[in-house]
Amino acid sequence: MGSLKEVGIIGATVALAGGVAYLIWNYAFTDEDTTSKSREPEEIGTRPRLREEGKDGNWTYAKSTSKQSSAKAPPPVNASEASTFTKYGSSLTQEDWERETENVERRRTKEVTTRETVVSVAAVQSFSAPRASASLDTKKTQVLVLGLDGAGKTSVLQCWATGNVEEEVEPTNGFNAVSINKEELHIEFLEIGGNEKLRQYWHKYMSKALLLVFVVDSSDPDLFPVAKEHLHELLSTDSTLPLMVLANKQDLPDSCSITDLHDALALSEIGDRKMFLIGIHTRKGELGSGIRSAWNMIEKMVCDGS
Numbered sequence: 001m002g003s004l005k006e007v008g009i010i011g012a013t014v015a016l017a018g019g020v021a022y023l024i025w026n027y028a029f030t031d032e033d034t035t036s037k038s039r040e041p042e043e044i045g046t047r048p049r050l051r052e053e054g055k056d057g058n059w060t061y062a063k064s065t066s067k068q069s070s071a072k073a074p075p076p077v078n079a080s081e082a083s084t085f086t087k088y089g090s091s092l093t094q095e096d097w098e099r100e101t102e103n104v105e106r107r108r109t110k111e112v113t114t115r116e117t118v119v120s121v122a123a124v125q126s127f128s129a130p131r132a133s134a135s136l137d138t139k140k141t142q143v144l145v146l147g148l149d150g151a152g153k154t155s156v157l158q159c160w161a162t163g164n165v166e167e168e169v170e171p172t173n174g175f176n177a178v179s180i181n182k183e184e185l186h187i188e189f190l191e192i193g194g195n196e197k198l199r200q201y202w203h204k205y206m207s208k209a210l211l212l213v214f215v216v217d218s219s220d221p222d223l224f225p226v227a228k229e230h231l232h233e234l235l236s237t238d239s240t241l242p243l244m245v246l247a248n249k250q251d252l253p254d255s256c257s258i259t260d261l262h263d264a265l266a267l268s269e270i271g272d273r274k275m276f277l278i279g280i281h282t283r284k285g286e287l288g289s290g291i292r293s294a295w296n297m298i299e300k301m302v303c304d305g306s
């Protein structure tokens, strides 16, 4: 029943976020109720109705379970393992990486007034190495933002940090660390670029993540199998890490619905963990409320420490 309460809170959060159609998948089974795990989305009859009721086409699915496995996350990445990066096909040590990128590292700190609050942003742009503590500290403090290249990870982070998206978003050829401070709240995000060369490093940052945000370009179904493979590979390293899948680019006419994306990514097979699937888009000037709902959920998870 604990999990049902939790789901209720999540629902309330979404409702407050402003008219986002959402559905709570009642996967909130007890330890004995293992049959719910294999429940197919098609069996949930209310989905199509909710789809129609969505005020802005954004959907939110929230899955929560009461079953908490005691399985531990993989051991922390050790320094030597974490400090090897590939850039333009050559292998660099963390030292080389930092030296080579010292001159191009662009740090910026700015204060941006959004509708509700002042968000101060300290962003370390592409080509900066992740903070050393990211690989050495075992404490889970980061929201890890992954997904194939072009999915929209940087755009999403910009939306959360500044409430807007720059005209041109550069591909992330390394890491993009964003720290968002809002009143008492401090959330660190780490995006790792999605190009093929960088994907091999994704799993190294799982041990420090308190949440995995996986961004998918919903308008490119050809890439769903690749995204699915990477996602499941990542999840296999941590059986309890909460997952938030952002079905991005819902503004595009051919974008896939989150129902179909749920199936394409085989999200019913992700095990007993909290899972959110949210339809969003980050197109300049037309931000939907899905992106705000996703933020609210992250805020709540960080506040609750769960």
Ligand SMILES: Nc1nc2c(ncn2[C@@H]2O[C@H](COP(=O)(O)OP(=O)(O)OP(=O)(O)O)[C@@H](O)[C@H]2O)c(=O)[nH]1
Pocket: 147, 148, 149, 150, 151, 152, 153, 154, 155, 156, 167, 169, 170, 171, 172, 173, 192, 193, 194, 195, 215, 248, 249, 250, 251, 252, 280, 281, 282, 283
């Ligand atoms: N139409 C549309 N375009 C989007 C949306 N979100 C991002 N884009 C565009 O998609 C492209 C890729 O976005 P990024 O945010 O750079 O994607 P990324 O996942 O960070 O990519 P990498 O850093 O290369 O891994 C950019 O041209 C964005 O403007 C969206 O919701 N709708």
Ligand SMILES: [Mg+2]
Pocket: 153, 154, 155, 170, 171, 172, 176, 191, 193
């Ligand atoms: Mg990026």
